[in-house]
Each structure stands twice: as structure tokens, then as C-alpha cells.
Amino acid sequence: MTQLHGQQLVSKLDADGTLTVELAGFDVPAPTGTQVVIRVEAAPINPSDLGLLFGPADIEGATFTPGKIVARMPEPAVRAMQARHGMAMPVGNEGAGTVVAAGEAPEAQALMGKRVTCFPGGMYATHAVADARMCMELGDEISAEQGASAFVNPLTALSFTETMRYHGHKALVHTAAASNLGQMLVKICQADGIPLVNIVRSEAQVAILKGIGAEHVVDSSKDSFLADLAIAIDATKATMAFDAIGGGKLVSQILTVMEQVSNSGAAYSRYGSNAPKHAFVYGALDLSPTVLTRNFGFVWDVSGWLLTPWLGKLGAEIAAKMRSRVLAELTTTFASSYKAHVTLEQALTREAATDYNARRTGEKYLITPNG
Amino acid sequence: MTQLHGQQLVSKLDADGTLTVELAGFDVPAPTGTQVVIRVEAAPINPSDLGLLFGPADIEGATFTPGKIVARMPEPAVRAMQARHGMAMPVGNEGAGTVVAAGEAPEAQALMGKRVTCFPGGMYATHAVADARMCMELGDEISAEQGASAFVNPLTALSFTETMRYHGHKALVHTAAASNLGQMLVKICQADGIPLVNIVRSEAQVAILKGIGAEHVVDSSKDSFLADLAIAIDATKATMAFDAIGGGKLVSQILTVMEQVSNSGAAYSRYGSNAPKHAFVYGALDLSPTVLTRNFGFVWDVSGWLLTPWLGKLGAEIAAKMRSRVLAELTTTFASSYKAHVTLEQALTREAATDYNARRTGEKYLITPNG
Numbered sequence: 051m052t053q054l055h056g057q058q059l060v061s062k063l064d065a066d067g068t069l070t071v072e073l074a075g076f077d078v079p080a081p082t083g084t085q086v087v088i089r090v091e092a093a094p095i096n097p098s099d100l101g102l103l104f105g106p107a108d109i110e111g112a113t114f115t116p117g118k119i120v121a122r123m124p125e126p127a128v129r130a131m132q133a134r135h136g137m138a139m140p141v142g143n144e145g146a147g148t149v150v151a152a153g154e155a156p157e158a159q160a161l162m163g164k165r166v167t168c169f170p171g172g173m174y175a176t177h178a179v180a181d182a183r184m185c186m187e188l189g190d191e192i193s194a195e196q197g198a199s200a201f202v203n204p205l206t207a208l209s210f211t212e213t214m215r216y217h218g219h220k221a222l223v224h225t226a227a228a229s230n231l232g233q234m235l236v237k238i239c240q241a242d243g244i245p246l247v248n249i250v251r252s253e254a255q256v257a258i259l260k261g262i263g264a265e266h267v268v269d270s271s272k273d274s275f276l277a278d279l280a281i282a283i284d285a286t287k288a289t290m291a292f293d294a295i296g297g298g299k300l301v302s303q304i305l306t307v308m309e310q311v312s313n314s315g316a317a318y319s320r321y322g323s324n325a326p327k328h329a330f331v332y333g334a335l336d337l338s339p340t341v342l343t344r345n346f347g348f349v350w351d352v353s354g355w356l357l358t359p360w361l362g363k364l365g366a367e368i369a370a371k372m373r374s375r376v377l378a379e380l381t382t383t384f385a386s387s388y389k390a391h392v393t394l395e396q397a398l399t400r401e402a403a404t405d406y407n408a409r410r411t412g413e414k415y416l417i418t419p420n421g
Numbered sequence: 422m423t424q425l426h427g428q429q430l431v432s433k434l435d436a437d438g439t440l441t442v443e444l445a446g447f448d449v450p451a452p453t454g455t456q457v458v459i460r461v462e463a464a465p466i467n468p469s470d471l472g473l474l475f476g477p478a479d480i481e482g483a484t485f486t487p488g489k490i491v492a493r494m495p496e497p498a499v500r501a502m503q504a505r506h507g508m509a510m511p512v513g514n515e516g517a518g519t520v521v522a523a524g525e526a527p528e529a530q531a532l533m534g535k536r537v538t539c540f541p542g543g544m545y546a547t548h549a550v551a552d553a554r555m556c557m558e559l560g561d562e563i564s565a566e567q568g569a570s571a572f573v574n575p576l577t578a579l580s581f582t583e584t585m586r587y588h589g590h591k592a593l594v595h596t597a598a599a600s601n602l603g604q605m606l607v608k609i610c611q612a613d614g615i616p617l618v619n620i621v622r623s624e625a626q627v628a629i630l631k632g633i634g635a636e637h638v639v640d641s642s643k644d645s646f647l648a649d650l651a652i653a654i655d656a657t658k659a660t661m662a663f664d665a666i667g668g669g670k671l672v673s674q675i676l677t678v679m680e681q682v683s684n685s686g687a688a689y690s691r692y693g694s695n696a697p698k699h700a701f702v703y704g705a706l707d708l709s710p711t712v713l714t715r716n717f718g719f720v721w722d723v724s725g726w727l728l729t730p731w732l733g734k735l736g737a738e739i740a741a742k743m744r745s746r747v748l749a750e751l752t753t754t755f756a757s758s759y760k761a762h763v764t765l766e767q768a769l770t771r772e773a774a775t776d777y778n779a780r781r782t783g784e785k786y787l788i789t790p791n792g
Contacts, residue, residue, distance in 0.1 A: 098691075
């Protein structure tokens with residue numbers, strides 16, 4: 051085949067703290083073996099992408115020129131990210147598009163001309179290379195937009211319930227619960243009969259979740275938050291939480307309420323209850339430290355949670371089952387919605403970048419590189 | 422037998438925030454079944470006892486009269502400890518003494534007149550009741566003082582290494598490492614070939630641990646602390662920590678250094694390394710919140726650690742093995758040292774109470790109720 055030339059969005063951090071995010075031309079590699087080249091039609095901007103794209107850099111104060119953003123990265127982050135200094139890193143975890151070239155392997159050849167969704171990285175580009183065995187074919191009735199977010203959020207939401215089973219818990223608490231991911235979790239828990247406490251930050255978000263049938267929705271912006279949370283945790287007996295926020299006291303508050311509920315009516319023990327309480331931090335919407343007051347006894351766990359190692363821990367059989375379910379329910383349980391569609395160039399404008407970098411719940415952007 | 426009258430130290434918190442710690446007379450119950458009555462000769466004041474005895478009450482500002490302390494408890498603690506309001510709670514987890522009465526069961530009768538060590542609670546008293554099956558007989562060559570601390574610290578130190586094996590880790594970090602417990606852990610790890618990083622807070626504590634042969638001792642009061650810690654963690658490849666302090670940033674710093682060491686030389690990943698890192702908080706020498714900066718990726722755990730549930734988790738076989746080892750090495754590996762001996766009355770003086778309540782490493786008190 052002839053050499054394809056494409057454009058891709060890259061993020062480069064220099065040792066002096068300069069972050070450059072720009073569109074760069076690149077030669078699309080000729081696929082070999084099970085590789086396929088995908089002409090990218092839709093790729094979502096997830097919070098996990100923003101970590102690599104901008105991190106904690108000062109985007110409000112950045113310089114914007116067509117196809118290029120130059121921003122300052124704060125010094126502690128510059129040091130922490132030493133391993134990426136000087137490297138132009140492609141961005142975009144997942145997306146959907148059409149296979150336009152394929153390696154010689156039958157799995158790759160079988161996808162020629164097909165619309166697929168995948169999770170290879172580097173999807174903020176006109177073209178991306180993926181392994182055919184990791185692609186899911188979308189079929190004619192599902193658009194690239196509908197199929198663009200088939201991995202990160204759906205597999206994360208499904209893995210939350212599998213992580214719960216893995217650790218022997220029976221009900222969940224979820225924060226930032228009005229997100230696309232949160233709405234998927236509401237639908238999964240409804241279908242699977244898992245009691246779920248949704249914590250959101252506004253009346254409008256309460257309405258969104260009530261609108262899709264969520265039973266327990268608690269608004270952390272209200273004065274009655276802790277009392278409301280106690281009622282919901284008592285009703286569900288939830289002992290495991292997934293937190294997208296990370297910073298501040300919310301995780302600590304959830305554990306405190308779980309401890310109060312499990313201890314209620316019990317004799318005093320200076321060490322607290324022996325009831326397990328486990329909170330996973332899977333996001334960092336708030337980059338400030340997690341503050342644990344530890345007024346919840348000595349039987350508790352707070353852990354980081356990341357999709358890839360957890361997929362490994364859950365095993366191939368559960369992973370395959372989850373992928374089948376995502377494909378079957380892509381336009382129902384796992385439907386995503388977007389605030390705006392932008393081209394690669396538009397994604398690098400001040401208006402777009404400051405808006406999607408605010409990471410507001412329910413305001414996700416979709417990049418349409420060939421749109 | 423005739424009714425025995427004894428004296429015991431009790432701690433009572435009233436709903437109005439008044440904490441009363443006093444010596445109270447009590448009728449020693451007649452033992453039945455496997456119960457034995459122990460004339461208490463020595464009982465240590467461990468940090469875990471101070472939680473029930475005083476908690477966060479203002480002992481500096483308390484009123485002291487002979488045999489009685491009256492102090493104010495801060496309001497949040499009064500609320501958190503609602504379940505103990507108005508109850509006069511006996512204090513003193515563990516201790517040693519002589520069996521002076523026994524229930525009809527052969528296990529109990531076999532201990533009559535014997536010196537034993539046990540862990541029944543209520544040991545700050547002239548007499549305490551214990552289950553014979555939970556007592557360890559000390560034999561003639563071991564004094565009550567030598568046998569008084571045979572449970573809390575020895576089983577905790579041994580359980581740290583078993584917890585490490587349970588989770589598949591190979592080396593440990595320990596904080597407040599110059600404590601009696603810390604010195605036991607040094608000796609256990611030496612005997613068992615477990616690499617151990619000891620974190621202490623002064624030059625004097627470095628000297629104590631070096632004096633008993635500890636290899637890796639890091640002083641957190643030095644400017645070079647984080648660099649020194651990185652060298653020690655790199656040398657030991659420690660990926661699990663036990664922290665007695667709880668409050669502040671130390672746990673976060675340990676996880677950060679573990680992440681840097683495990684990531685060193687690796688390609689940049691925005692999500693951090695996949696190397697497990699686990700910190701257990703088993704004490705609360707600093708009651709302020711635990712502050713986690715989360716600059717150590719997404720594969721990490723911070724957990725509470727408490728002896729009793731962990732003994733259950735490790736199982737009866739390991740627990741029995743640990744008890745045998747403690748008894749065999751009570752005057753070597755598991756020897757404790759005390760700053761002062763006090764009677765029950767002396768323990769309630771301003772001079773003693775403010776001194777032992779400062780919880781300074783290596784300054785443990787021993788109560789000798791019949792001494």
C-alpha cells in the first residue's frame with residue numbers, strides 16, 4: 051500500500067516546565083501481523099485522557115495559536131513527570147472508525163472496511179494503529195459516535211460490580227454519580243439487582259439520576275448531606291465505595307457513615323467495628339490530597355483503582371463476558387452523550403480546551419478527526 | 422470460696438463531656454467453668470490502652486485528686502464515643518499475675534497458684550478474670566514484669582510479618598520503629614531474613630536500633646529524609662509499610678518513595694506503575710488526619726490494621742505458632758523495657774499521667790497493682 055500521512059494530537063512536556071500540545075503530521079505505519087489502521091471518526095475526551103493531555107498545567111493562562119497550545123506546568127508536576135520530558139506523546143485512549151489497512155493475519159484482514167471501536171491510545175488523530183484482536187466490530191446499525199466510548203466507561207462500570215463481587219461486598223456507593231460512567235453504573239445495578247447509593251453535587255444531577263430510575267441519590271451540596279447519606283447507606287448496607295473525585299474529605303465521610311451504620315446499636319469498642327469498609331479512588335477530579343480523619347475504626351481500606359490491572363485480576367473469562375455485554379447494550383446501558391463535537395483543530399482552541407478541561411460532570415466532548 | 426473484694430481502674434465518659442478516671446472497689450466474681458481469677462502483678466500501659474483510658478481528653482488541664490482524674494473530652498470525641506456514655510469501663514488489655522481462684526474445669530484448675538500472662542482486659546486492677554484457655558503459664562524463671570507484655574506487642578510484631586506473607590510481599594517499612602514493638606520487629610526480621618526499613622524521629626532512636634543490629638534506619642527529622650528513605654527502600658525493595666503514627670503525610674511519603682523506586686528506569690505511564698504498594702495504619706500516635714497526596718499512581722492500598730481481626734484472618738494454626746514463639750523468646754526477642762513502675766494510685770497522679778500520656782517512644786509505664 052502507499053504510505054499514509056496523518057495528523058495526530060501530541061502532548062510534550064519539557065524539563066523547563068513548558069507543555070506543548072499540538073497537531074503534528076506523522077507517517078502512519080504500514081500494519082503488520084494482526085495490526086489494523088483505523089481512520090478515526092470519533093474519540094471521546096475522558097478525564098483519564100486529560101491527565102496526559104494537560105495534567106495540572108495552567109490552561110486558563112496558556113497561549114493559543116491555531117493547532118497549538120503552550121502552557122506552564124507547575125514545578126512539582128514537572129518533577130513527577132520526569133519520565134516524559136521531551137517526548138511528544140500521542141493522546142486519546144479510545145475511539146471508533148473504519149479499518150482502512152490491515153496486516154496479513156486473518157483476524158486483521160477480516161476487519162478491512164469494517165467500522166470498529168478500540169482502545170489502543172493515540173486516537174486523537176486522523177489515523178491510529180490497533181491490534182485487530184482488541185477491536186470490537188460495530189456493525190452497520192451503530193455509528194462511530196455511538197461506538198466511540200465502548201471501553202473506558204463501560205468496562206470501568208462493569209468492573210466496579212465485579213470488584214465488589216471479588217471482595218465479597220453486596221452494595222455500592224458511587225461519587226460524581228451523574229457522569230456518563232455513573233449513569234451506566236445505575237443501569238447495570240438496576241439490571242443486576244445491586245443496591246447503589248449515588249452521590250452527586252447538585253439538584254440538577256439528582257434530577258438526571260432520578261430520571262433514569264436511580265433509587266438512592268444523595269446531594270453533597272445540601273446541609274443534610276451526611277444525614278441523607280446515612281439513611282441511604284443504612285437502606286442499602288453498602289460497604290464498598292468508588293470515588294472519582296479523590297481530593298478532600300468525601301472518602302473519609304463515606305467511611306465514617308458506613309462505620310456509624312454498621313456500629314449502630316452495638317456495644318462500644320474503642321477500636322470501632324469489625325465490619326469491612328472499602329473505598330476505591332479511581333479518579334482525580336479534585337487533585338488536592340485525600341484527607342482521612344480515621345474516625346471509622348481500624349477495619350477499613352482505601353485503595354487506588356485502575357482499569358487495566360483490575361481487568362487482569364478479574365481474569366480473561368470475566369473480561370470477555372463484559373465485552374460481549376458492552377457490545378450488546380451499546381445504545382442502551384452503555385450509551386454516552388456529548389456536550390459538543392470538535393475537530394482536532396477545534397479541540398486546541400481556548401474556548402473548547404478551557405471548557406472540557408473543567409471536567410464538569412455530564413459535559414463530555416467528542417473529537418471527530420475526520421468529521 | 423469467700424468473696425474477694427478488689428480495686429480496679431475505670432474510665433467513664435459522661436454525655437456532658439466529663440471524663441472521670443478513678444479507682445473503684447468491686448466484688449471479684451467467683452470463677453466458673455474455664456475462668457480463673459488472677460491477682461495482677463504487672464500490666465503495661467500501651468498506646469492502645471490510652472485510647473480507652475483518656476482518648477483525646479485534656480489531661481494537662483485535668484483535676485487530680487488522690488485516686489481520681491477528672492478531665493474534659495473535646496466535643497467531636499464525645500459524640501463519636503456515644504456508645505460508652507455513662508459506663509465505667511475497666512482498662513488494661515494485658516498483664517501477668519498469679520491465679521488465686523479457678524472454675525471447675527480442668528484447664529482452670531490446672532493453673533491454680535501458677536503465674537500466668539493473659540489478655541482479658543481490665544488488668545489495671547488488683548484482680549482480673551480471664552479464660553484459662555487464653556492464658557500462658559510463665560514458669561518459675563520468668564517474672565510477672567517479664568511476662569506482662571506477652572500479647573499486644575509480640576503478637577502484633579509477629580502478625581506484621583504474617584500479614585506481609587498473606588499479601589505476598591517480601592520486605593517491610595515500619596514507623597515509630599524504636600518502640601518496644603519496633604525493637605521486637607527488628608529482631609524477628611533479623612531471625613527470619615526479612616528486609617526491614619525502620620523510620621525513627623531522632624538520632625537517639627537511630628542509635629537504639631543500630632545498637633540491636635538494625636541495618637536500615639532512616640531519621641525523619643533530617644533534611645535528607647526522603648533521599649535516605651529512597652535508598653533504604655531501593656535496597657530492601659519494601660512494598661508494604663506498617664505505620665503507628667496515622668496522622669500527617671508520612672504514609673503518603675512512603676508510598677511516593679515506593680512508587681519512585683518501582684518506577685525508576687521505566688517508561689512514563691500517566692497512571693503510574695502497576696507495582697503493588699500497601700500501607701497499614703495500626704496506631705494513632707498523631708490523631709490528625711492522614712493526608713494522601715496520591716502522587717503514587719493508582720495501584721496502592723492504605724488500610725487500617727487491628728490485631729484481633731487479623732489473628733482471625735491468619736487462622737488458628739498461625740496464631741498457635743506465634744504464641745509458642747512468644748513464650749519461648751519472652752526474655753530475648755520479645756523483652757520489653759519500662760521507664761517507670763507505678764501503683765494504681767500513682768498511675769492517677771498528674772506527674773505520671775501527663776508523662777505516660779505523652780506516648781513518647783521507648784518511655785512505657787508498667788502498673789504494679791499489688792506491688
